[in-house]
Amino acid sequence: MSDDPGPSTAPIFSLTKPAENYCRLCQLIMTVCSDLFRDILSRHIQPVNLRVELNKYKNTLLRILRIHEHKILLFPQSGGQSLSAKDMDLTILYTLLRNICGIPKHQNGWGNTPKIGDLSLAACIERIREQKNAIASHSNIGEIDDIPFQDIWMKLQTDIVNIEKELIGGDMYERAVKVLFSCELTPKEARESAVDFNRLCARMNSIARKQFATKRKLIRTSSSKKARIDNLEKQHSAATIDIKARIGRLKKQHSSATMDIKDQLKETDEHLSYMMQGRFSENEQNIEELMSTMKEMFEGGLSSMKNEIKGGLSSMKNEIKERMSEVEEKIEERMSAVEEKIEGGLSSMKNEIGGGFSSINNEIKERMSAVEENIEGRMSSMEEKMEGRMSSMEVQIESMKSRCYPLDLTSTIEVSGMGYICHISVVSPDKLWVSDIETLKQVDSTGHVLMTLDDEYGYSNDDGGHTVSVEGDFVFIAEVSNSVQSTASDGLRSQYGIHKMTSDGSITTLLTPDLPNLSPRCIHSSHINGDLLIGLTDYSYPRTGRVMRCDGTGRKIRDIELDGEGQGLYGYPQYITENKMNGDIVVSDYRKNALVVVDRSGRHRFDYKGHSTDKSFSPRGVCTDVLGRILVSHTGYDDDSGDICCISLLDRDGRFLTRLLTQPWDDDGFNSLCVDDNNNIYVAFVNKIKVYK
Template identity: 25%
Template sequence: MDPRTSAQDVMRCDLCETTVVQMHCDTCLVNLCKACVGEHMIPDQFKKHEIVPFQLRKSTPLYPVCKSHSKERCEMYCKQCDIPVCASCLTSDKHLGHKLLKVLQVLDEKKDKILKEQTELKETIYPTYQDIASDVQNRMIQLEKEYGDLSTAITKHGEDWHREIDKLVKKLKAEVDKMKNTQLQTLQKHLDEINKTMSDIKDEIDSMDVAVNSNIISKLFSLSSEIDRHRNLPEKMVPSLPKFAPGKIQAEFSKLFGTVSSSSLTSDKHGYSMKTQKSPEAGSFPPVKQLLDEPETVTTIDTGYRNLYNVACLSDEEIWTRGNVNTIKLYSINQGSLLKSITTKSGNKPINIAVTRSGDLVYTDYNDRTVNIVKNEKIEEVIRLQNWIPWSICSTSSGDLLVIMDSDDYTQTKAVCYSGSTEKQTIQFDDKGNPLYSFGYYYKYITENRNLDICVSDSRADAVVVVNQAGKLRFRYTGQTPAPKNQTFYPRGITTDSQSHILTADRDNECVHIIDQDGQFLRYINCGLSRPWGLCIDTNDNLFVAQCNKRQVKKIKYLQ
């Protein structure tokens, strides 16, 4: 927490550490009380200390230290040598006849250049990369569909043949799967490189913000921009699908049954073009699946908990569940059988569970203030919080972890993005400085949408709060009237699907709300739900609902 904005304590003098801060040395960046000003200046009386009232700190430009004369600062800039120079430098013969400018003038020019590049990165280059990432993801979805159609065609043709050619059918399908996997792996690697570049661009934007807002001039001179590299957009990967050519049933089965042509993945350097203006929300695709008129229950799984709170998909065949005890259970979806149980490291009951992109189980320990990961049945502590308590967790598309948490005194709530154990981003306030989330001992769940929005179900606020990737508020959804049981919207678990729909469990109305990525209500899912709590979606967009009191997980099909 920034001590300058903290309301928990006042700023103290850096020397005596007892008296309230009144003054500030802009030269040494030290906070002082009036009594300690003289003591601060005594050790180096020849150093020019800029002492200002604390409220005016950072008002004095901090000129860079001269590389040739370490005790002097540079207030001029030599145009020919392209370096800052001090008074001693100017008295030497080294810069005779050179054009000299004031450092502050050069600083203004440098700031203008940085701000222009930052604007281009923010409004043109980064949105373009967002669209490129979306395009690659869309191609992967379409590739999956078309390869599926190809496999279906091969299977249908194989049904017309005798059992003796089953082996040949399997061989051809294996070739198709191999080509599909090769292309998907290539596209995934391409997408990972794009996401890495997008992350680098965001880091560069943040570095520019720090440099521009700093009074330390050397930071501006040391800042080097990678904008020229980012202007070179990645190649566009365009997969070429093989075709299945069925043959007539005659004597030579292997030749006449049919063949699959070879596939290819071409690279087009000019496939993408830079955006000319700031784009709208990236990552939205044309609808691929439509909502069913009547959602249907596929199966129900009994978990044995007294109360069931969370469910997380490990795969399309297995789900993790979390109840009112210190064990997390893995169930087979098709058989409904218990496959594995994990006991928490601390012995406390977990407060939330999720599955990472690599398939590892993660859980939050509310009492222990930790986030833990289970690898090969061994539990490792990933994050340990100080003065904060973790609620819900999710794994992002980039492999990071999003955690929603409360302060120890329940007066603040924030969402934090972690890369491993390193904090990357904190989301807590809107543009006006107002809290985005309610606080207090109330359940909150978090997830990431396909368009990279961050969605939080806030039960105390009776709302779903959605911010974009930068943490800027997009909308609040507060329910739909009339509600199925005419109760106030009381959100619990939250998840998203391939269509960027946001699905939220409404405990008191015993239903699931479906809204689109812009917060527009689409439909309720009822299906005889009883006290729905946790939600998750598998890769085929099947919905899994943890029913608290019934101790059951329902698998529901709601998309065509």
Template identity: 45%
Template sequence: MSDVPGSSSAPSFSLTKAAENYCRLCQLIVTVCSDLLRLILSRYIEPANLRQELDKNKGKLQNIIKNNEQRQLLYPAPAGSSVKAQDLDLTLLYTILRNVCNIPQPQCKWGKTPQNGDVSLVACIERIRIQRNLISGHRSIGKIEDPDFLNIWQELKDNIGEIEEQLFGGNMYRRRVDELFSCDLSKSEAQEYVEEFQCLRDSLDDVQSQASRYFGKKKAHLDKIEERQASLTMEIQGFNARKRARLDELEQHQTSVATNFIDELRETERHILQVLQGRYTGFENHTTDKLRETEEHILNQLKARMDGFEQQQTSMSTDFIARLEILQQQQTTLATNLTEQLDGLQRQQTTMTTILTDGLSKLEKRLEDKKSLFFPLVLTSTISVPDINDVCHISVVTPDKLWVSGSSRLQQVDGNGHVLGTPLDHSNHSGGHTVSVEGYLIFIAWSNRVERPENGGARDQSIFNINKMTSDGSITPLIQLALHDLIPRCIHSSHINGDLLIGFSHFYSYDHPGRVMRYKGTERNRAIIKDIELDEEGEIELDEEGKIELDEEGKIELDEEGKERQRLYKYPHYITENKINGDIVVSDQRKCALVVVDRSGRHRFDYTGQPTDKTFNPWGVCTDVLGRILVAHGEGKRGTIYHHISLLDQNGHFLTRLFEEQKDYFTCLCHCVDDKYTIYVGFKNKIKVVQLDN
């Protein structure tokens, strides 16, 4: 990429260079950034579940979004109407990602400025939001000078590329950024993107302001509850402390009174003894008796007074204990009332959850009931293919450039059936060709067949080339395949990372297992990076010549339970890749199934048709831009052969039948679909072009 973008060469474009910089940044935000956020949304919420997730979070989103037009986009009338990500602008996409998708926030939090070096998903999205704010700061003058423009552009490009690398792989969005950097802008296009960006800016600012007010009110309410709870706790602790201090004071007073009384008694006793000792000796006996009586009387009085004092002390202690128990009962009652109120709130929450769950279940049932309805199809044209009577495979370059193959011929035709360029000899009844992301044809070509001795005998070795044809008609070999007893049947060029996916079957016997290999690297140095053959219980190892290793008796390897490991493929004859999640989808004719593995080769599922299908014989297979799978297959019913095209979601769940025709009228072996939901269906010597009203 050069230092600054080239000026528009359109004659009608009269904006200054600074104004054109501003227009390019507006277009980058409105197109590439918005499309990227839609793809992130589909990664965290499947398109089929978007309506359900929005309804689940309806209360939160309506509190945040106050604009009626935006509310109607998310919750259109009647209730339960479908919502598509492509109908949502960047404002609503950011709001849903922030409040619904539960994206992890390891460092950067939503609405905050990310730290340098933080490449988490939330940090990258927030940097796009911050750069969008920097762009909007220039909207009063509508101009951005080159230094500021280049800084903002590079920041956006780096974060777009980081998101794409983390979630999807490839560089499709980086290429779109580079194309937009160097493309020409007309004055009308520039004004259109500036107006759309300004509307998007106002809408996002409104949503952020409403979200801040909403969460501010929530936080203030929680702080108020915490302050009230702390105040009650302090009051209870203060009351208990005052009661304990009062009891300690009463105990100290009781101890002091008893001590003083005993001292007075002792003093009285000493005084009486002194008086008695001074009496006349003659009256000693009489006095002694009297003293004894007096002493007994005094002791009895003292005892009575002590008993009364102890009873008074016991009564006072009982009274204080009773009052303390009353306070404890009041505290217990208060705690019980609070617990009952919390239990009531929990019951209300449980009731609301049950109501919402029942409503969602009914909605899901209604959606399931509608799955059996046909999607509306519109026949737009029919293309007659010359010199081919059995169309086996179709690869789309553009709507006016189609590569079509039969059992022995491969040629390019336009939308009227005219042959473009020179046809190629091509002996392949399956998906033997594909179109790369650059629009180049990649096809399987038979090279030669040789005999070579091995272990004292002769063994066949098949040699095939994988060739590339560019737009000028030149052919370049990419890979030479030399595998014993294996023949390549189908091929697909990944539009995610440029890898080649090739399906192989046994040359002589249908009973031997097939394989799928992934090739990666430069045109002159491509290498196998994955050999997919077994299910998730384990992969077999290959020897130096790429053959299956056998045990000492020449048998296939067994697992720990003594059972033969399950092979994934028997006869893969059509192959494609899901551009949404990277799954590899193979149509296996001998296994009578669609075999789907993830991008690493781990088996996900087999689709073997509907329970009502008598048989399931799959042929051509492809995926659309939403990740749905379209498969052509045959079925025998009461002596009549029917051909169908069925539509599945990316998890193998049946959605609907797109075609269902008898053999006498319709013999569908192959089909493909482009990014505009246009389906090209091959039968006999024609191609029907139909539009799927999605």
């Protein structure tokens, strides 16, 4: 079976029960579990210290991380950028929790399935990661049957609750799991959850495939390199054997030549001895014959003759000795010459053989070096190309996220009987609620009035005093009928409450805040979990404010009032919204002349006080679009036009992107705005609403 990972292709979507199960699990992983991991990371490493801790463990993390995008996210090439846990997905959050947070490992160790009954923090984190992988294994079909769905859900819920009780306290995540389990999941929401999760799985699979292809190519390159090395080793071995054979043959030739020379010298010596002996014998015979003849012929001259003969014999002996010396010298010269020739031949052969070995070794080293340089060059080129493509993809993605298009006016909705429209809440493209200071109406896309709030509810609000829940219910701030409240400062005054109107027109009161000197001014219903976000301000001087978070039934969860240094966050919350992409709470503060942004748990993220070119900045209506970008309407001043009103577009971290709309402040100036799910922008003017695309 091939190890090559296949693509994760999502089937054609249909909201069957198994498909709904899969989508709920996808949403649970992408929202609750990811936010829980971010909370754990923030509690072990303060957000302001995150960059310091990452740099401290940089070498370890770069060795552990296998995905190039994760390395670039944690350690960008330019260095020093701010980084937040909200930018990280579940995979990289798990890596950081495991390696840099100092969380003790569970009994079976990180990366292994924990023991049953192990309720340690590490064991719960490990089980959530394993369940995420189990859900990802169903991404090809996009369905999970009821029995495995119930099993995975209960396991995830158990571990989420255990972590929340041990580390965080409260029951916010437990309630979020229960709400997600029981809420009605529309096909659109289900599709978005499945698409987000499948996109994450597809991205991981794509990266895995690229890494696998690179690894396989490296293996092929290494195999080719090994084959070439083996071939060179075989050539070297064959050359060595051939050289040894040649040396053996040369030794045999040398031994044979030496024996031949010795035999020739022996024959020459014997031949010379034979010749000398023959000449001595011949001379002696001649002398004897001559002496006998002379004795017979010359008896009288015998004495002189003997002397002459002796003299001749002595001369001959001397001549013979001289010739023998010359012969011996010539033989020695010939022997020396022969030995020099033999030694010179052997030395030349040895040098030739040694040079051959050295040449072969140098050639092998040169070829090996060339092969290694070629492989390293190709690897470096491949890495540069991959990094270039990944950087290009990241730039394109960021460009798509921050790209702004000019606003096109698509329609104008005339609303009769309305003064300066203060706030808009969209129910659907053909139905919306609008309000001025004392009137609250529901109109259609032509401006025809469908409904007016009953007189028994006293609506008096020039801020963001109403909202529409994810279920389509209308939630608004109004006086409680026939109710008054005693205060130390102003005696009796009307008491405001939070009310909900369902689609059939029935109204119920969710809560009546029992907070002396505090009055609710703006409200927003979360489209993430259905919670209510209520902005309140008091009547003291200087004014201070707070944000109260309640669940969908009106039960209070927490107050958001102070930052990390104990300073007040708000002065006068005028409009409030929630970023559906990351859960941030965005408040337009009238007294601070700023947008105040906190995360979903109430930790202060940033204040936005206008662009550097703004001479003044007074924010009014605020909302977010489907990409998580922030839209804010505000007034300001321009040297040419005087007072102006603008709509600015920011990214989710408060960085200015562009101006969407700017016009002089006159009788037709705008005040509030909102965005629907189709990214239509509704802008409130006097007696009318303009819809832009």
